[in-house]
Amino acid sequence: MAHWHKQAGIPEGYTLHGLRRTFGTYLAECNIQARAIMEAMGHSSMTVTDEYAALRVVK
Secondary structure, X not given: XXXXXXXXXXXXXXXXXXXXXXXXXXXXXXXXXXXXXXXXHOOOOHHHHHHXXXXXXXX
16 A cells, blocks of 8 residues: 555555545535535445534535
8 A cells, every 4th residue: 555655645644544534524525416526535324424414414
């Protein structure tokens, strides 16, 4: 994984999980429908996706 981080120019300390969460949060902040976020993130259920939808409500 370090090889791909370096090749993509991603600074040290960033994780795949962090990048995925940032992407999901960004979609929620752009008012993308929860179902579309679920599909984009590859979630099999709305349980995890609901966390991003909740962020949209809080902000």
